[in-house]
Amino acid sequence: MKDPSLQKRRTCRDRFRAQMMTASKMRQANPAASVSSQLGILLLAAFGRLPIMMPAPTCRPTYVSPPLSHGMAENISVAERLGVAVRYVPIVLKFGHVPKWRLIDDIKFGGPLRHDAIQELRRNAPFQSLPWLDHVAKNGRWNDLLLALSSANTSEEIDAELLKSTLIWMRHLKHDDELKGSAATDDSTMKV
Secondary structure (H helix, E strand, O other): OOOOOOOOOOOHHHHHHHHHHHHHHHOOOOHHHHHHHHHHHHHHHHHHOOOOOOOOOOOOOOOOOOOOOHHHHHHHHHHHHHOOOHHHHHHHHHHOOOOHHHHHHHHHHOHHHHHHHHHHHHHHOOHHHHHHHHHHHHHOOHHHHHHHOOOOOOHHHHHHHHHHHHHHHHHHHHHHHHHHHHHHHHHHHHHO
């Protein structure tokens, strides 16, 4: 038998090593548990991609717009009194009118800006050019309007360009009417 004096004394490090060894022996993989967990993950992935069939709601939630602020309500009432679009109220209050260069910029952007800008331009434009502006708005000839007004800088130049474009358009209409008239007389002579 061993001599007890030669026997080494056990330290806390030795106890820790022994605990780790027993823990690693207990930690060996259980193949059945491993397969079942992998199968569960696959099923979750497959069923997770399926759409959830929920019954349609019986009543639809309605949109309730937020209440108007005091400032916005005041702007709307001022716009109605002045006869301008709400977006031009601060400009009209500051300058007394909407500058035509601003209207041209708004026409370039399109959408609701274009609609408001053409209405305001019609109010401020020379009355002789109103038929041409109506033609532009009705037929969507916005490029014709923007090309006509591209070189104009001041309000007077813009009015002059509007009148010039109206004259060109009227000559074009007159020329088209003459062509249609001559084509109609050619058709009537052929029928005889």
